[in-house]
Amino acid sequence: MTKIFSKNDDGFVCANCHAKVNKLGYTSRDHCPKCLCSLHVDNTPGDRQNDCKGLMVPISCSPSAKKGYIITYRCTKCGAIHNNKAAEDDSLATIFSVMNQSYNKDKY
Numbered sequence: 001m002t003k004i005f006s007k008n009d010d011g012f013v014c015a016n017c018h019a020k021v022n023k024l025g026y027t028s029r030d031h032c033p034k035c036l037c038s039l040h041v042d043n044t045p046g047d048r049q050n051d052c053k054g055l056m057v058p059i060s061c062s063p064s065a066k067k068g069y070i071i072t073y074r075c076t077k078c079g080a081i082h083n084n085k086a087a088e089d090d091s092l093a094t095i096f097s098v099m100n101q102s103y104n105k106d107k108y
Contacts, residue, residue: 015039015055024087031056031071033090036098040075052078060102061086061095069095 009023016037023029028046031038038056043049054077064070069086086095 016057024089026088029087030084031073031087031090033087034094036061036071036086036090036094038073038084040077040080052080054078056082058094058098061098071095071098 009025009027009029011020011022011029013019014021014032014035014037017032017035019032019034021029021032021034030042030046036058040052040054040056041048041050052075054075056073056075058071059074059081060072061069062072064085067085068088069090070083071086071090072081072083074081
């Protein structure tokens with residue numbers, strides 16, 4: 001099944017940390033650049049048609065040679081897992097913190 005991308009670059013207030021999140025400008029904004037959390041709102045990227053609406057929390061981040069960092073999310077409501085490319089303005093400190101937590105969890 002091919003994913004269909006719908007650009008939806010609206011700003012929002014983060015459901016997790018309550019930061020005001022501005023439009024990204026070059027693609028669909030779907031997560032907070034401060035805490036990296038998101039809402040489970042898409043069936044296909046940008047469509048905003050998913051009824052779950054659960055909080056998506058970052059559970060791991062990994063570097064990608066072509067895409068910068070890839071963030072892996074788990075929905076706290078339905079358990080769905082999905083990956084997303086980090087945005088240019090995402091907090092590197094938060095990315096590294098998630099990477100460190102994931103590494104330490106896997107290590108022990």
